[in-house]
Amino acid sequence: MSSSRTSQRFRKLRLALREHYRIINSNKLSQFGFWVIILFTLVAIFAPWIAPHDPWEMTYDSNGNFASLRPPSWEFPMGTTHLGYDLFSQLILATRTTLLIGVVSGFISIVIGANVGLIAGYYGGKIDEVLMRITDILYGMPFLPFIIVLIALFGRQLEFIILAIVLIIWRTSARVIRAQAMSIKQRQYIQMAKARGASDLRIIYRHILPNVLPLLLLYAAFNIAWSIITEASASFLGFGDGETVSWGGMLYELWLSGKTRVAWWWFASPSVCIILLVTSLVFVSRAYEEVANPRLRKR
Amino acid sequence: MVVLELDRLSCHFELTPGFVDRVIKRKPPSYIKAVERLSIAIGEKEILGIAGESGCGKSTTCSMVSGLLDPTEGDIRFRGKSILGLRGDAIKDYRRSVQMIFQDPYESLNPRFRTVDIVAEGPRALELWDANEIEQRSLAMLDAVGLPSGKYAERFPHELSGGERQRVGIASALVMEPEVIIADEPLSMLDVSIRAGILDLLREMQAERGFSSLYVSHDLSILGNVADRLLIMYLGQAMEIGPAEEVIRNPKHPYTRALIGAVPIPDPRSRRAIPNIRGDISKPIDPPPGCRFAPRCPYADASCSNTFIEMETGAGTLHQAACHRLAEIDNAGS
Numbered sequence: 001m002s003s004s005r006t007s008q009r010f011r012k013l014r015l016a017l018r019e020h021y022r023i024i025n026s027n028k029l030s031q032f033g034f035w036v037i038i039l040f041t042l043v044a045i046f047a048p049w050i051a052p053h054d055p056w057e058m059t060y061d062s063n064g065n066f067a068s069l070r071p072p073s074w075e076f077p078m079g080t081t082h083l084g085y086d087l088f089s090q091l092i093l094a095t096r097t098t099l100l101i102g103v104v105s106g107f108i109s110i111v112i113g114a115n116v117g118l119i120a121g122y123y124g125g126k127i128d129e130v131l132m133r134i135t136d137i138l139y140g141m142p143f144l145p146f147i148i149v150l151i152a153l154f155g156r157q158l159e160f161i162i163l164a165i166v167l168i169i170w171r172t173s174a175r176v177i178r179a180q181a182m183s184i185k186q187r188q189y190i191q192m193a194k195a196r197g198a199s200d201l202r203i204i205y206r207h208i209l210p211n212v213l214p215l216l217l218l219y220a221a222f223n224i225a226w227s228i229i230t231e232a233s234a235s236f237l238g239f240g241d242g243e244t245v246s247w248g249g250m251l252y253e254l255w256l257s258g259k260t261r262v263a264w265w266w267f268a269s270p271s272v273c274i275i276l277l278v279t280s281l282v283f284v285s286r287a288y289e290e291v292a293n294p295r296l297r298k299r
Numbered sequence: 300m301v302v303l304e305l306d307r308l309s310c311h312f313e314l315t316p317g318f319v320d321r322v323i324k325r326k327p328p329s330y331i332k333a334v335e336r337l338s339i340a341i342g343e344k345e346i347l348g349i350a351g352e353s354g355c356g357k358s359t360t361c362s363m364v365s366g367l368l369d370p371t372e373g374d375i376r377f378r379g380k381s382i383l384g385l386r387g388d389a390i391k392d393y394r395r396s397v398q399m400i401f402q403d404p405y406e407s408l409n410p411r412f413r414t415v416d417i418v419a420e421g422p423r424a425l426e427l428w429d430a431n432e433i434e435q436r437s438l439a440m441l442d443a444v445g446l447p448s449g450k451y452a453e454r455f456p457h458e459l460s461g462g463e464r465q466r467v468g469i470a471s472a473l474v475m476e477p478e479v480i481i482a483d484e485p486l487s488m489l490d491v492s493i494r495a496g497i498l499d500l501l502r503e504m505q506a507e508r509g510f511s512s513l514y515v516s517h518d519l520s521i522l523g524n525v526a527d528r529l530l531i532m533y534l535g536q537a538m539e540i541g542p543a544e545e546v547i548r549n550p551k552h553p554y555t556r557a558l559i560g561a562v563p564i565p566d567p568r569s570r571r572a573i574p575n576i577r578g579d580i581s582k583p584i585d586p587p588p589g590c591r592f593a594p595r596c597p598y599a600d601a602s603c604s605n606t607f608i609e610m611e612t613g614a615g616t617l618h619q620a621a622c623h624r625l626a627e628i629d630n631a632g633s
Contacts, residue, residue, distance in 0.1 A: 012453065188406040195365045195401075196421035196471065197394035206420075210411035 023287050033283030040277055043092055044099040051089035055245045058084040072265050079265035082257050090245050091269050097158075097246040098277070101231045105162045106224030109170040113223075114216055116170070117177025118204050122185055132178070138171045143230065144237070151239045158241045165230045173219040180212045214291050221285035225278045232274050247274050301379075302511045303341045303364070303397065303479050307609075308373035310334040310359050310535075314584065332583045333359040335535045335591075336373065336607065339513075341479065346505065346512045348526030348543060350519055350558070352580060356535040357515045358402070361483040364513065365399040366390070377479075391425050398477035402484040404464035408456040414441065415452040418471045427475070440474040441467075444500060462493035466500065473504060480505075481513045486521065498525065519562050523547045531555045534583045534591040540610055541618030552620035553628060554592045590621065598624050 120131040235248025247270040362368035401407035438448040557574035593603035
């Protein structure tokens with residue numbers, strides 16, 4: 001009896017995984033995006049083992065000459081900087097930083113956004129009013145002055161960059177989740193849960209949350225994509241963490257070096273990586289959006 | 300012994316006028332009086348049927364009794380104790396004892412819950428038993444309502460038919476071992492062919508477990524069949540109450556007469572007198588204090604709209620109607 005139910009649970013899990021597989025495979029773009037994300041994730045995990053050089057190591061070519069501003073070649077697949085740093089290694093290690101910032105701030109911002117949205121949408125009234133006005137204030141907050149103040153206060157550290165990104169990004173997910181929570185709150189199964197004696201918190205987290213999950217996944221992907229872009233622009237403007245390499249930071253170094261017109265390879269590789277990862281995330285989230293919003297579904 | 304008692308229960312909804320009307324013309328808000336001074340008493344193991352057209356306040360009454368809606372006036376007493384304003388453990392006890400079966404089985408089951416979780420939700424929320432016992436009881440309850448748990452426990456609502464869904468809804472109410480079941484038109488959304496099965500299940504459970512019921516429906520033939528006593532409502536007011544057989548065979552109130560006269564007879568050749576009722580069902584917005592049926596009633600005179608008649612609603616078997624002109628009507632009718 002119980003063993004058959006455990007096997008049924010496994011069946012449900014397999015069905016759920018198959019469902020995600022089906023969603024991702026439903027179109028070519030999301031399939032492409034999925035594999036690109038997997039690839040970047042693997043690179044991020046194994047970065048120190050893949051990178052041939054240290055990111056700030058002055059490299060020499062096989063003839064023993066200092067390798068400054070070399071275009072891509074077999075030896076330096078993505079070229080080198082004016083100080084002889086290997087761009088391929090920098091790019092790989094930067095993947096790690098970028099992905100870390102993206103995933104961590106994407107995750108934290110969706111957690112904050114989901115909670116604010118669920119609580120505001122479910123309780124309504126004054127609580128809703130207060131929470132939504134806070135969100136509105138954040139909507140009025142321009143990103144750059146905000147991050148400048150934050151970095152000036154706390155210093156150029158990874159944690160504060162993540163904090164700044166999170167504080168800006170959670171607002172959109174909060175609004176969307178609130179709208180969804182408000183509509184689900186009206187459904188009869190919420191009335192039924194109430195009549196059965198479920199408390200407010202139980203209704204929010206056990207009854208409403210699972211029903212906003214597709215939307216939550218969608219916005220998690222969006223938030224990660226936005227965090228990556230935000231981090232890149234912050235780093236490009238010199239507000240990145242000086243201790244670690246990131247894609248935006250590489251572009252910043254290029255800008256500082258003044259070799260923008262000469263070293264096309266120096267700006268090409270980080271830019272392509274940013275574009276590739278962000279579009280992949282958007283492609284995958286588009287596939288999930290079709291699930292969350294059936295009107296977009298192809299007929 | 301009275302289990303559940305509603306004492307002059309009213310529910311009014313405020314209709315706020317538009318900004319201009321409110322601020323400039325100082326128009327006072329109007330009220331929809333969905334339920335007006337309704338008194339009912341339900342005895343041990345009794346099934347009280349409530350019948351009426353849509354908009355007569357049946358569902359509002361159910362929501363108030365099951366604690367989903369706060370009444371504007373009046374009192375709800377469970378075993379002699381008022382339940383309004385109760386908090387914490389006291390209300391938990393009431394929540395457990397009075398359970399509701401919902402009308403629409405397609406809307407009232409959470410699509411993300413497996414059936415066993417839907418059934419177990421009430422006991423889990425109120426922490427009635429330990430986790431293992433809750434699981435066991437929920438599975439047993441599924442078996443009891445005719446859904447073998449081995450086959451149905453892990454399914455999601457979208458994998459069930461309408462009848463099966465309603466059985467899950469019933470199981471989720473009964474697993475709490477309630478003393479009163481409030482059934483808000485439990486059959487109306489179901490196919491005619493499966494109604495009988497669900498009705499039999501409700502009856503069987505009632506006989507087995509001996510709970511009292513408040514059974515709401517617009518279908519008089521079902522109510523006549525199931526209910527011990529019958530209450531007829533119109534626009535939020537009680538019109539007539541009495542033993543179900545009595546009310547259906549020998550209706551006193553002009554509204555009840557019209558209502559019973561309107562029950563369809565499945566014979567296309569049968570012809571009958573059209574009830575002598577004027578106009579349309581109106582909206583209960585700021586109604587006069589008296590009988591709400593008066594504007595449509597063939598027997599009404601000026602006094603009908605002005606005074607409210609309160610009926611004796613002790614759990615007795617007295618048959619009464621809230622009508623000023625019963626004597627005249629009786630004379631005219633016979």
